[in-house]
Amino acid sequence: MLNKRIFMVDLKKYNYFTGDTSSVAIGVSDIVNFLDLAGHNYVLFTPPKPSDGHKFNDLCLYHYLNNKIEFYNFEDFCEKISDKSNLFRVNLLIIDMWSIKKDNMWKYLNHLKNLELNIIIVAKEFHYKTSDDVNDFLIRNEYKDLHKHETWLSDKISGSTATIDSLKKAYIRDKKLQHLFGDE
Numbered sequence: 625m626l627n628k629r630i631f632m633v634d635l636k637k638y639n640y641f642t643g644d645t646s647s648v649a650i651g652v653s654d655i656v657n658f659l660d661l662a663g664h665n666y667v668l669f670t671p672p673k674p675s676d677g678h679k680f681n682d683l684c685l686y687h688y689l690n691n692k693i694e695f696y697n698f699e700d701f702c703e704k705i706s707d708k709s710n711l712f713r714v715n716l717l718i719i720d721m722w723s724i725k726k727d728n729m730w731k732y733l734n735h736l737k738n739l740e741l742n743i744i745i746v747a748k749e750f751h752y753k754t755s756d757d758v759n760d761f762l763i764r765n766e767y768k769d770l771h772k773h774e775t776w777l778s779d780k781i782s783g784s785t786a787t788i789d790s791l792k793k794a795y796i797r798d799k800k801l802q803h804l805f806g807d808e
Contacts, residue, residue, distance in 0.1 A: 633655055633659075633759075633761075633777070633791065634759070635659075635716070635742040635744075635759070636742065636757045636758055636759050637742065637743065637756070637757035637758070638733075638743050638745060638752065638756060638757065638758045638759070639742065639743065639744045639745065639758070639759040639761065640745050640747065640750050640752065640758060640759065640760045640761065641744060641745070641746050641747075641761045641762075641763055642746075642747060642748060642749065642750070642761070642762055642763070643762050643763035643764050644764065644765075645722075646765065647763045647764050647765040647775065648685075648722075648746055648763050649685050649687075649688055650688070650763075650765065650775055651763035651765075651775045651777065651788060652685060652688075652718070652744065652746055652763065653685065653688030653689055654775060654788050655744075655777075655788060656668075656689060656716070656718060656744070657689075658788075658792055658795075659716060662795070664715055664716045665713050665714050665715055665716065666689070666691060666714065666715075666716040666717070666718055667691050667692065667693060667710065667711065667714050667716075667717060667718070668685065668686075668689045668691060668692040668693070668718040668719075668720065669692070669693050669695055669701065669704065669705065669717070669718070669719050669720065670685060670686050670692050670693070670694060670695070670720040671686075671694065671695065671696070671720060671723055672686075672694045672696065673686040673687070673694075685718075685720050685722070685746060686720070689718065693710055698728070698731055698732065701732060701735070702735055705735060705736070705739075711739075711741070714741065715741055715742065716741065716742050716743075716744065717736070717739065717741045717742070717743045717744070718743075718744045718746065719732065719736070719743060719744070719745050719746070720746050721745055721746060721747040721750075722746055722747055722748055724747070726747075726748075726749050726750060726751065729747065729750060729751075733745075758781070759779065759781065760779070760780040760781050761777055761778065761779055761780065762777075762778045762780055763775060763776070763777055763778075764776050764778075774787045774788075774789065775787060775788045775789075776788075777791065
């Protein structure tokens, strides 16, 4: 019997994702959409989309994920994250902090620490204590030709690297083994 719960990415309390702009947007959306299919309920907290006349968000994760709540500043973020109806049945919180300065991130993270959710934080740069329950991922795209690319996920803490496609395949294979052995 398999005695462990299998995830595509082993989520911890805080999961930091960084890399170049397009790689992060594509990679995080692939991971979140797969986790959504696997039973996670997510919501993205994001600055407004760039075409609204605001220059808040140059990452554009906004365009890749459907379940989203926009915030304009720290006070607006606090108000929306504190509204329990915004987190109803949510077990995965994605926070787009790409446009937030590293020195201001602590305010946002402090407001999240009491939530009993796994949190994906997308940012250009960040800092954390090694004693925190964290993952630190770097996402990059590797282009094979003009129309084909692979998205690579590197765990900066453990040093492991894999493509997102290979993680999906391993997850599906392991779920099939769980089903075969009756360990669901």
